[in-house]
Amino acid sequence: MENREEVREFLMTRRARISPEAVGLTAGSNRRVEGLRRSEVATLAGVSVEYYSKLERGAIAGASGAVLDAVSRALQLSDAEHAHLLDLARNADGIPSSGRHRRRSAKPGPPRPSLEWALASITDAVAVVRDQRQNLVAFNDLGRAFYSPLIGDGGRTPNFARFQFLDPAAHDFYPDWDAFADMCVAVVRAEAGRDPHDKGIQDLVGELSTRSEVFRGLWAAHNVRTHGSGTKRFRHPVVGDLTLVYEELAITAEPGQVLLIYTAEPGSPSAERLRLLASWGAETSPAARPAAT
Numbered sequence: 629m630e631n632r633e634e635v636r637e638f639l640m641t642r643r644a645r646i647s648p649e650a651v652g653l654t655a656g657s658n659r660r661v662e663g664l665r666r667s668e669v670a671t672l673a674g675v676s677v678e679y680y681s682k683l684e685r686g687a688i689a690g691a692s693g694a695v696l697d698a699v700s701r702a703l704q705l706s707d708a709e710h711a712h713l714l715d716l717a718r719n720a721d722g723i724p725s726s727g728r729h730r731r732r733s734a735k736p737g738p739p740r741p742s743l744e745w746a747l748a749s750i751t752d753a754v755a756v757v758r759d760q761r762q763n764l765v766a767f768n769d770l771g772r773a774f775y776s777p778l779i780g781d782g783g784r785t786p787n788f789a790r791f792q793f794l795d796p797a798a799h800d801f802y803p804d805w806d807a808f809a810d811m812c813v814a815v816v817r818a819e820a821g822r823d824p825h826d827k828g829i830q831d832l833v834g835e836l837s838t839r840s841e842v843f844r845g846l847w848a849a850h851n852v853r854t855h856g857s858g859t860k861r862f863r864h865p866v867v868g869d870l871t872l873v874y875e876e877l878a879i880t881a882e883p884g885q886v887l888l889i890y891t892a893e894p895g896s897p898s899a900e901r902l903r904l905l906a907s908w909g910a911e912t913s914p915a916a917r918p919a920a921t
Contacts (some may be wrong), residue, residue: 631824632686634850635716639684641850642703643669650704672702689720708818712852715821739766743879747771753891754872754902760819760884761828762789762812770902773909774890777801777865789816789832793840803861803869813846814853819884821852855886866908867901 644663648655653668664672670680675695683691683699696717700710739747739757747755747768754774757766764775764786772779778791778801792798792805792812802808820829836843855876862870872890879885892898 631688631716631720634686634821634824635688635720636684636686637848638713638716638850639699639703642705642709643684646704651702669699669702673698675699688717691717706853708814708853711854712818712821715818719821719824740881750889751906752902753889755887755889757879757885757887758788759882760823760826761832762787762816764788765885769909770906773866773905773912774862774864776909787832788812789836793836793843800863800865803863808860809842810846810851811853811855813843813849814851815855817847817850818852818854823884855888860890864901864905867905870898870901871896872898872902 643666644661646663648664648668651664651668651672653664659665666681666684667677670677673680673695675698679695680699683695693714696713697710700713703709705713743757743766747757747766750768751770754771755768756764756771756775759765764778767775767779775786777797778788778795779786789812792802792809798808799805816829816833820826820833823829833847837847855874857873857875859871859873862872864870870892872892874888874890877887877889879887892902
């Protein structure tokens with residue numbers, strides 16, 4: 629994931645998706661490019677064609693915030709895409725995003741006891757913690773029961789991206805599998821932009837690119853997004869269909885880790901199924917199993 633190539637591919641794919649009509653221009657005839665021309669983006673951004681062409685070749689180091697903001701407006705970038713462009717520029721300048729130290733590959737360590745206590749206090753919602761490499765690093769009891777298809781019987785650290793693209797069970801667990809796949813790759817792409825030197829992310833992308841044709845295609849699209857909040861559908865092997873809303877909260881003590889909380893609308897069928905799942909999870913949790921004699 630070399631920075632210049634990342635910048636070039638990102639700007640080219642963003643430019644290709646915008647029609648001249650979308651920005652008030654006349655397409656005309658004999659257009660040999662999909663979307664806008666470089667000259668049109670340069671005009672919309674208020675920079676010279678030569679300068680924008682330089683940016684699109686990947687030479688983004690030293691670009692001012694004002695120029696990057698203007699390019700973002702010209703390309704109609706979303707907030708997540710604009711943040712990604714700024715991340716790419718910071719890394720080109722040798723500045724880690726958000727002032728964070730660049731992280732190297734490391735196996736997830738055990739969660740802090742205080743974090744485990746906080747998760748345990750959440751009893752009516754699915755609460756899990758994932759890191760920037762899509763590893764599931766901590767969960768409450770209902771989270772363990774909910775993500776039992778992903779967690780399995782232990783062993784390898786459960787990973788959302790590997791489950792999504794390499795485990796056939798994901799197609800049953802996620803009724804909207806295609807949308808989940810696109811979201812997963814876009815989140816990983818954003819994380820890679822924040823820290824392209826994170827070997828754990830590099831290894832994850834390399835593995836999935838080798839083993840999943842779908843991942844390769846989505847990765848080449850250069851889409852980025854943040855998780856934030858929203859609604860998702862699931863099909864759990866124990867309780868069936870669930871429609872849940874989620875909120876994602878940053879864990880400031882562990883840069884790169886986020887807390888995901890899934891809840892159901894009160895009084896809904898999904899809320900009742902979550903209660904059933906909590907009962908099932910309590911019966912099957914390691915704490916409920918009799919000790920070996």
